[in-house]
Amino acid sequence: MQIHVENLTKRYGKTIAVNDFSATFEEGKLIxxxxxxxxGKSTMLYMLAGIAPVTSGKILFDGxxxxxxxxxxxxxxxxxxxxxxxPHMSVLANICFPLEIAKVTKKERLERAGELAKLVHIEDxxxxxxxxxxxxxxxxxxxxxxxxxRPSFLLLDxxxxxxDARLRLEMREEIRRIQKDTGVTTIFVTHDQExxxxxxxxxxxxxxxxxxxxxxxxxxYDEPIxxxxxxxxxxxxxxxxxGTIDKGKFIPEGTELAIDVLKADQSEGTHVTLALRAESLMxxxxxxxxxxxxxxxxxxxxxxxxxxxxxxxxxxRGYIDASHKIxxxxxxxxxxRSRGVFLFDSHSGVRLx
Amino acid sequence: MTKSPLKSLGEALLYLSPFLLGVIIFxxxxxxxxxxxxxxxxxxxxxxxxxxxxLGNYTRVLADKDFILALKNTxxxxxxxxxxxxxxxxxxxxxxxxxxxxxxxxxxxxFLPMVTSGTAVGLAWKWMYNYxxxxxxxLLSLIxxxxxxxxNDVRYGLLSLIIFGIWSMLPFTIILLLAGxxxxxxxxxxxxxxDGAKTTKTFFRIxxxxxxxxxxxxxxxxxxxxxxxxxELFPLFNxxxxxxxxLYTVVFYIYDEFFLNRQLATAGAAAVILFFIVFVLTxxxxxxxxxxxxx
Ligand SMILES: Nc1ncnc2c1ncn2[C@@H]1O[C@H](COP(=O)(O)OP(=O)(O)O)[C@@H](O)[C@H]1O
Ligand SMILES: [Mg+2]
Numbered sequence: 001m002q003i004h005v006e007n008l009t010k011r012y013g014k015t016i017a018v019n020d021f022s023a024t025f026e027e028g029k030l031i032x033x034x035x036x037x038x039x040g041k042s043t044m045l046y047m048l049a050g051i052a053p054v055t056s057g058k059i060l061f062d063g064x065x066x067x068x069x070x071x072x073x074x075x076x077x078x079x080x081x082x083x084x085x086x087p088h089m090s091v092l093a094n095i096c097f098p099l100e101i102a103k104v105t106k107k108e109r110l111e112r113a114g115e116l117a118k119l120v121h122i123e124d125x126x127x128x129x130x131x132x133x134x135x136x137x138x139x140x141x142x143x144x145x146x147x148x149x150r151p152s153f154l155l156l157d158x159x160x161x162x163x164d165a166r167l168r169l170e171m172r173e174e175i176r177r178i179q180k181d182t183g184v185t186t187i188f189v190t191h192d193q194e195x196x197x198x199x200x201x202x203x204x205x206x207x208x209x210x211x212x213x214x215x216x217x218x219x220x221y222d223e224p225i226x227x228x229x230x231x232x233x234x235x236x237x238x239x240x241x242x243g244t245i246d247k248g249k250f251i252p253e254g255t256e257l258a259i260d261v262l263k264a265d266q267s268e269g270t271h272v273t274l275a276l277r278a279e280s281l282m283x284x285x286x287x288x289x290x291x292x293x294x295x296x297x298x299x300x301x302x303x304x305x306x307x308x309x310x311x312x313x314x315x316x317r318g319y320i321d322a323s324h325k326i327x328x329x330x331x332x333x334x335x336x337r338s339r340g341v342f343l344f345d346s347h348s349g350v351r352l353x
Numbered sequence: 354m355t356k357s358p359l360k361s362l363g364e365a366l367l368y369l370s371p372f373l374l375g376v377i378i379f380x381x382x383x384x385x386x387x388x389x390x391x392x393x394x395x396x397x398x399x400x401x402x403x404x405x406x407x408l409g410n411y412t413r414v415l416a417d418k419d420f421i422l423a424l425k426n427t428x429x430x431x432x433x434x435x436x437x438x439x440x441x442x443x444x445x446x447x448x449x450x451x452x453x454x455x456x457x458x459x460x461x462x463x464f465l466p467m468v469t470s471g472t473a474v475g476l477a478w479k480w481m482y483n484y485x486x487x488x489x490x491x492l493l494s495l496i497x498x499x500x501x502x503x504x505n506d507v508r509y510g511l512l513s514l515i516i517f518g519i520w521s522m523l524p525f526t527i528i529l530l531l532a533g534x535x536x537x538x539x540x541x542x543x544x545x546x547x548d549g550a551k552t553t554k555t556f557f558r559i560x561x562x563x564x565x566x567x568x569x570x571x572x573x574x575x576x577x578x579x580x581x582x583x584x585e586l587f588p589l590f591n592x593x594x595x596x597x598x599x600l601y602t603v604v605f606y607i608y609d610e611f612f613l614n615r616q617l618a619t620a621g622a623a624a625v626i627l628f629f630i631v632f633v634l635t636x637x638x639x640x641x642x643x644x645x646x647x648x
Contacts, residue, residue, distance in 0.1 A: 072547075072548075076547065078544075080540060087563070088565070089562075097550075098548040101549040101550050
C-alpha cells in the first residue's frame with residue numbers, strides 16, 4: 001500500500017513533535033526514518049499507526065483518508081522499540097493474539113503462526129515466554145506478531161537499538177530479508193545513520209520534527225541538502241572548516257590560505273562552512289589547487305590509516321595510503337576530489353555548492 | 354570499612370530491639386501461650402493449675418454443636434465473601450483506573466468506608482436492613498418483592514452478614530488492586546490497541562493476567578481476614594451472634610468461650626484449630642498460585 005501524508009503536524013502542549021510533514025511512502029519499499037533522538041520519529045510512526053491523534057494534516061492510505069481512523073481499522077503492524085511482547089503469553093500466543101482478536105479460526109491461527117515462525121526463524125521457541133528469550137529472539141517474535149494480520153504496512157520503531165553490536169548487524173540483514181520476502185511496505189525508525197544507509201531503499205532525514213531530505217541513501221550521502229544532512233551522515237563525520245569568501249577563494253578562519261574550491265560565484269565576505277568528506281581529501285598530493293596542511297597525528301583504524309591534518313585551528317581527517325612516508329609535524333600538500341566537497345552558509349546551513 | 358557479619362547483626366538487633374520487644378511481649382508470647390494452654394486439660398484460669406497435657410480440649414470443642422455451627426457459618430462466609438468481593442473489587446479498580454472525569458470523587462466514595470469507624474458503618478447498615486424503614490426493603494418493594502426481615506429472621510441472617518462483609522472488604526482490596534494495575538506498563542495497552550483488542554478483551558486477556566500476582570495476594574489476605582469475621586456481627590445484631598445465636602462464627606465462639614464462659618483452654622483449642630485451617634488453606638493457595646505463575 002502507498003502512504004501519503006500531507007502537512008502532518010503533532011503538538012504536545014508547546015512542543016511541536018512533528019511539524020508540517022509531507023511525504024509519500026511508495027508501495028513495497030523499505031524506508032528509513034532517520035534523525036537524532038527527540039526529533040519526532042516515534043511520534044510520526046504512532047500517528048501512522050493511529051495511536052497518537054493528529055493535530056493537523058492528513059494521512060492517506062492508497063488515496064483513502066485514514067487520519068481519524070482507529071488503529072484496528074488501519075491494518076498496520078507496529079513493532080515497538082522495546083518489543084512490548086505480552087509477558088504472560090507464550091511466543092505462540094503472542095503471535096496469535098492479533099488473529100484471535102480478528103476472530104480467525106484456531107486452525108488458521110496456528111497455520112499462520114507456523115508460517116511466520118518459519119519466516120523469522122523462531123520455530124523452536126514457540127512455547128517459551130518472552131522473558132526466556134534473548135533480545136534478538138524477542139525482536140523476531142515482535143516482528144512475527146506485527147506481521148500476523150498481513151498488515152498493509154509494517155512500522156518498526158528503533159528495532160535494533162536494544163541489541164548488541166553483533167546482533168544488530170545480523171538483525172538488520174534479517175529485517176531486510178523479511179521485508180523482501182513479504183514485500184510489505186516498511187517504515188523503520190532509527191537514529192543510526194549507518195543502519196539507515198545500509199538497508200533502506202530511501203531515507204527520510206528529520207530534525208526537530210521537520211523533514212530535511214527524502215532521498216536514496218547514496219543521494220543523501222553525495223548530495224546533502226544542508227549542513228545538518230552533511231553532518232548527520234557518514235563515518236568518520238564530515239570535516240568542516242569555517243571561513244569567508246574573498247576574491248572567489250575560500251579563506252579558512254585564522255589562516256592566510258586561499259583555497260580554490262568555488263565552482264560558481266559566491267557573494268564576497270559571506271561566512272561559509274566548507275565541508276569535506278574524509279575520502280575527498282588527497283593527502284600529500286600536489287596539484288595546481290592544492291593547499292598546505294600540517295600533519296597533526298597518524299593512526300591506524302582497522303585496515304585503514306587515518307591522518308589528522310591541521311589548518312589554522314581546524315583538524316581534518318583524511319585517509320592515506322599505507323606506503324606513505326610522512327611524519328607528524330610535516331607540512332603536506334592536500335588536493336580535493338570533486339565528490340564530497342560542499343559549501344554551506346554558516347548561518348542558515350543552506351547548501352551553496 | 355566492612356564490619357563482621359556478627360557485629361552488624363548485633364547492631365541491627367539493637368536498633369530493632371524496641372520493636373522486637375513489643376512483638377515478643379504482645380504477639381509471640383501470647384500466641385505461644387495460647388498454643389500451650391490449649392493442651393492443658395482441666396486448666397483453671399485463676400490459679401493456672403491443670404491436670405495433664407492432652408487433647409481433651411480439642412475433643413470437647415469439636416463435639417460442641419455451637420463450634421460446628423460456627424465452623425459452618427465461617428466457612429460459608431469465606432466461601433461467598435472472598436471471591437465475590439475480590440471480583441467486584443477488580444471491576445471497580447478497573448473503572449477507577451480509567452482516565453475518566455470525577456475520578457477523585459469516585460475514589461473518595463470507594464475509600465470512605467476505610468476511614469469511617471466500623472461501628473458507625475455497621476449501624477448505618479443496620480438501619481438500611483431495617484424491616485420497616487430500610488432502603489433494601491424499599492428497593493425490593495419497587496420491584497414488587499415483599500419485605501424481608503434481614504436481621505431478625507434466621508433464614509436471612511447469614512445472607513445479611515455476607516452482603517455487609519462483601520461491602521466492607523471492598524475498599525482495602527480496591528486499593529491493593531489499583532496499585533497493582535497502575536504498575537502495569539501502559540505500553541501493553543497500546544500494543545493491544547494496535548492488535549485491535551477492545552476494552553473487554555483487553556481487560557480479560559491483558560489486565561487480569563498481568564494482575565494475577567496481586568489478585569493472589571489479595572485473595573490470601575481477604576481469606577485470612579474473612580476467617581476472622583466477628584466484629585461485623587456486633588453492630589448488626591446488638592452484640593449477639595445473630596438472632597437466636599444462629600450466627601456463631603469461629604472467632605465469636607472463641608470470644609464467648611473466653612469472656613463469657615471463662616474457658617481459656619477450650620477457647621485456645623478453638624483458636625488453634627482456626628489457625629490450622631487458615632494455615633493449610635493459605636498453603637494450598639500459594640501452591641496453586643505457583644502453578645499459575647507465568648512470568
Ligand atoms: N506523549 C508525549 N507527551 C509530551 N511530549 C511528547 C510525547 N511524546 C513525545 N513527546 C515529545 O515530542 C518530541 C518527539 O518525540 P519522539 O517522537 O518520541 O522522538 P524520537 O522518537 O525521534 O526520539 C520530543 O520532544 C518529545 O519530548
Ligand atoms: Mg523514539
